[in-house]
Amino acid sequence: MDRKQQKNHTSRIDREQRNVRKAVKRDGTVSSKTHKARKATVSDTKRPVSGKRVPDQNRVRRQEHSDPERKTRKKQLEGQNPQVKRKRKRRRRKNHFFARLIQIGLILALICILVFIVSNFGEANKLNNKGLEAYTNAEYETANDYFSKAIERDGTNYEYYLNKGMALSELKMYKDAVAAFDQAMEYAKAESELQMVHRAKGISLMYQGSYDQAIEAFDKALNGKESRYSDTEIDILYYKAETLDKAGRFVDAVLVYSEIVDTDASADAYMLRGMEYVKVGDYPSAETDLRTAIKKDKKNYDIYLALNHALTSQKKHEDAAKVLEEALRLGGSKGEALMNQGKIYIELGDLTKAEEKLLKALDKGEIRANLILAQVQMEKTPADYSAAVNYFETYLASVTNDAEAYNMYGLCLMDMNKYEKAEEIFTKGVALNDRLMDRSISKNQISAAESAGHWANALEYIEVYLQKYSDDQAAIKEKEFIQTRIR
Numbered sequence: 001m002d003r004k005q006q007k008n009h010t011s012r013i014d015r016e017q018r019n020v021r022k023a024v025k026r027d028g029t030v031s032s033k034t035h036k037a038r039k040a041t042v043s044d045t046k047r048p049v050s051g052k053r054v055p056d057q058n059r060v061r062r063q064e065h066s067d068p069e070r071k072t073r074k075k076q077l078e079g080q081n082p083q084v085k086r087k088r089k090r091r092r093r094k095n096h097f098f099a100r101l102i103q104i105g106l107i108l109a110l111i112c113i114l115v116f117i118v119s120n121f122g123e124a125n126k127l128n129n130k131g132l133e134a135y136t137n138a139e140y141e142t143a144n145d146y147f148s149k150a151i152e153r154d155g156t157n158y159e160y161y162l163n164k165g166m167a168l169s170e171l172k173m174y175k176d177a178v179a180a181f182d183q184a185m186e187y188a189k190a191e192s193e194l195q196m197v198h199r200a201k202g203i204s205l206m207y208q209g210s211y212d213q214a215i216e217a218f219d220k221a222l223n224g225k226e227s228r229y230s231d232t233e234i235d236i237l238y239y240k241a242e243t244l245d246k247a248g249r250f251v252d253a254v255l256v257y258s259e260i261v262d263t264d265a266s267a268d269a270y271m272l273r274g275m276e277y278v279k280v281g282d283y284p285s286a287e288t289d290l291r292t293a294i295k296k297d298k299k300n301y302d303i304y305l306a307l308n309h310a311l312t313s314q315k316k317h318e319d320a321a322k323v324l325e326e327a328l329r330l331g332g333s334k335g336e337a338l339m340n341q342g343k344i345y346i347e348l349g350d351l352t353k354a355e356e357k358l359l360k361a362l363d364k365g366e367i368r369a370n371l372i373l374a375q376v377q378m379e380k381t382p383a384d385y386s387a388a389v390n391y392f393e394t395y396l397a398s399v400t401n402d403a404e405a406y407n408m409y410g411l412c413l414m415d416m417n418k419y420e421k422a423e424e425i426f427t428k429g430v431a432l433n434d435r436l437m438d439r440s441i442s443k444n445q446i447s448a449a450e451s452a453g454h455w456a457n458a459l460e461y462i463e464v465y466l467q468k469y470s471d472d473q474a475a476i477k478e479k480e481f482i483q484t485r486i487r
Contacts, residue, residue, distance in 0.1 A: 124153035128160055135163070138401060140170040140433075158188040162200055169204035170433050172468070177204045192232075195221045199236050206239065209439070209469035211247035215240060229263045241272070246439075250279040267297035271306060278310050286310040301327055301340040308347055324348055335366030342372055351376050370395035371405055378412060385416050403434030407441045410448065419452035439469060446478070455485045 131146030147164035154160065165180035181201040188194045202217030218240040222233060229237065237260050244253040257273035274289030290307035297303065304327035311320035327344050331337065338361035345354035355376050361369035374391035377384040392409040399405065406429030413422035426445035429437065442465045449458035462479045469475065 124150040124157065124160065127153065128157075128163065131163055131167070135167055135170075138170075140167050143167040144171065156187050158184045158186075158193055158197065161187065162197055165204060166200055169200075169207050172208075172433060174204060174208045174468075191223070195223070195232065195236075199232070199239070202236075202243070203239060206243045206246065207433075207438070208467070209246075209471065211243050211471075214243045215247075218243065226259075227262075229259075234260060234264050238272075241276075245276065245279075250276055254280060254282075265296075267293045267300060267303065270296065271300070271303050274310065275306050278306075278313060283310050283314040287314070299330060301330075301343060305343065305347065321348070335361045335364030335369070338364060339366050339369045339372065342369065342376075346372070346376065346379070351379060367395060367398050371402075371408070374408065374412070378415070383415070385412060388412050389416075401432055403429045403432040403437040403441060405429075406432070407437055407444060410441070410444055414444075414448060414451070419448050420454075423448035423452055423454065423457070442468075443475075450482070455482055458482050459486060 127146050127150040131143045131150065134140075134143035134146060144164060144167040147160055147167060150157070150160045151164065161180045161184035165177045165184065168174070168177035168180060178201065181197055181204065184197045184200075185194065188197050198217050198221035202214045202221060205211075205214035205217055218236050221236050222240075225233060237256055241253045241256040241260070244250075244256060254273060254276045257269060257276055260269045261273060270289045270293035274286045274293060277283070277286035277289060287307065287310050290303055290310055293300070293303045294307065304323055307323050308320045311317075311323060324344050324347055328341060330340075332341075338357050342354045342357035342361065345351070345357060355373065358369045358373045358376065362373070370391045374388040374395070377388035377391065389409075389412065392405070392412065396402070396405055396409065406425050410422045410425040410429065413419075413425060423445065426441055426448050429441045430445050434441075442461065446458050446461045446465065449455075449461055459479070459482045462475060462482060466472065466475055466479065
């Protein structure tokens, strides 16, 4: 550089040094940053040929970063700039727009998911209700279809599996029914839900003759409870007692009915326990229970008939006759009352009066009187089987779901040696899946097929029977006999 430029440079350095000394006097110290800044001012200043100083941009940025007040002042100045304000405002609007757009998208997605879930659950519930209606009308295949569709819509509802299992039980598809109940248990969470599943499984096992497993299921449903039963638990106890009765465990059945009586001292409870006492041969206890039942329900003819049986078994014929006379004093001119009076006269051995009352009942529109009139014709001497057949046909034309009636009609045909027709009638009765009649009517179906010489049919019937009642040793031997006739 020339001498003039050197002189100016030296003067500038002197000014910088004087400023540093002033800062020391004022503050008492100089920060290392300030010191470095000053050194940088001296060493890093670059001058063009023109002599004007151009500041180092990196140094300026470092100074701004190290000086908060200067940075704040810069922001204030930028904030006062209208152009900068507009840019910031546009940026905020743009960011806000995208945030709102994302928010709206998430809300719409959530609404779609909720609508899908609600519509599925609502449709599943409708299908389940249709299935229940079909089940009530004994349309079990239709019911099963509806329950299956409900499960397709909502596969986590235990109730749909439970209902499906009950429909399958009525269709005698017991393995599938048990599988449905097992699935129901996977989704049943509350204790009350599990109780209902065990109850249903027990009923299904009772239907198929697996009495020990059924009792075990009922015990699980009761969960060790021994007193203060709820209405549902009382219902489970009734099923357990019925299962014990079917299994031939009459004493155990009496004990269960006693538990019921302790909680639900109803006429039905005393009547059922009284009838169980008859089976164990405890006729005095049976008489006591049945008389108690009559006090609680004096219009229940079935109780009078059961008490008549208990007294007759004790050879208390005079007392039995008095009970029946007491039942007749109930009177009544309606169709049902006249029909029950006809039943009483049959027990008294007065078939003429029995027929008279039953014919009056028919005039009152009591269709069931046809069935009892058929019984009267069969008990006459000689039996009037033709008249009995007419009454059976008339009754079954109106009432098609009475397995007991089909069983009685089949036995009438067997007495008439009409075995093929009897087999047909028993088969119709078996198809009704009546849990109370199934065992006896299935045996009669097998017997009719054998008598008709339909050995292949008999083998088919007995194989189905043994699937349900595998504990029947007599049936196992009968199957072996049938197989010898086919060969």
